Amino acid sequence: MKQRILGRTGQSVSEIGFGAWAIGGTWGEVSMQDAEAALHAALDAGITFIDTADVYGDGRSEKIIAKVLNERGGERPYVATKLGRRLSPHVAQGYTAKNLNEFIDRSLENLQTDSLDLVQLHCPPTEIYYTPEVFGVMDDMVAAGKIRHYGVSVEKVEEGLKALEFANVSSIQLIYNIFRQRPAELLLHEAKRRDVGIIARVPLASGLLTGKMRADTAFSADDHRAFNRNGEAFDKGETFSGVPYDVALDAVEDIRRFVTGDVTMAMFALRWILMNENVTVVIPGSKSKAQSEANARASEIAALSDETMIALKSIYQEKIAPWVHQRW
Secondary structure, three states: EEEEHHHOOOOEOOOOOOEEEEEEEEEOOOHHHHHHHHHHHHHHHHHEOOEOOOOOOOOOHHHHHHHHHHOOOOOOOOEEEOOOOOOOOOHHOOOOOOHHHHHHHHHHHHOOOOEEEEEEEOOHHHHHOOOHHHHHHHHHHHHHEEEEEEEEEOOOOOHHHHHHOOEEEEEEEEEOOOOOOOOHHHHHHHHHHHHOOEEEEEEOOOHHHHHHOOOOOOOOOOEHHHHHOOOOOOOOHHHHHOHHHHHHHHHHHHHOOOOOOOOHHHHHHHHHHHOOOOOOOOOOOOOOOOHHHHHHHHHOOOOOHHHHHHHHHHHHHHHHHHOOOOOO
């Protein structure tokens, strides 16, 4: 498993991480046994970066991570969590020192640790990026020893660029995949220049880029791919990267012809992200041991050719960009 440095944290992490949203909830039913097996398999494969959030399963994801890490003992992987989405309503006025500290205390308890490695503001309202007092609260929590570093998880490129103006932001998490290529135009370069780590989420476009979905694929009622296609519960871009399902399926068929040998489309899609040296870690989700093992293998496959990269950009520009490029 290859390693990269997470920006100004100085922390070396595996370039493939473990996205722990799926083991928390809103991806269909995942048993405790399968969730724990998925995480164990990821760690066994050399993954040293775990991304979770306090709202994933209302703390379930954080608690599973704590249980598995306590069982394993030894050197702990780097664990990033998030805060802010517990606010109801989720408005900028709720980002007070009192609320943020309460969220942090809850995550400290869930993860059974005295200090959190990395805490990310969880896709806060855009107004927060113009509210330096919130970042001051995060600085205070670093000074108090509750957290070691903090970053932001953003919906839009513009939010990421604004976040870079705050001197102690250590990381930016954003959607970056074959269907969401805009961050590579400016944001990823600027983050690298300022020594800010990049965490790439939704790398498989909610499973579309595994190549396994069809027009008649059914999703359970508690799966966001069934209930959030039009942004009914949270930002539309988090589900299928905001691309209409039929448009995405058509583009997947164009991509499929570039996937050769024993490389799966999912591995191919993860390798595409890692071709950008400005990305620190990509965090595919996993609901099983087999998925975790397959995700980890993406670090081992050969680099994609220049011709393939050009072709994938053309597919994006022709079929996908009109739906997503200027929106996020």
